Amino acid sequence: MKTNLRTEDLTCPSCIKKIETGISKKDGVSKVDVKFNLNKVTVEHDDRVTGEDIKSTIEQLGYPVKSVKTSS
Template sequence: MKTNLRTDDLTCPSCIKKIESGVGKTKGVSDVSVKFNLNKVTVEHDDTVKADDLKSMVEKLGYPVKSVNTFA
């Protein structure tokens, strides 16, 4: 599965590391890609990981999430 999260607060390359390392440690997550210039976080994961949990993780790291879309 793939989940895209949109946020407005990605401003620098250090944001990328913070999100990739924080979300990437989650069991069931296979890849995390952050495009700070597009304010987009893409997470590839299995079906044990819920989109709401990913949203909460990103928000706990300090980045408000505006929208979440999950694709099979």
């Protein structure tokens, strides 16, 4: 599965590291790609994690999420 999220307030490379580290810790996540200049996060994962789980993690790290789209 692949989940694409649009975020806000990504302003620097340290934001990338913070999000990548936080999401990568979740069971079922295989790849995290953060584009801070586009405010976009793409996560490849299996069914042990949902788009809402990923959204919640990003928001707990302090970054608002504007949209979530998951595809098979």
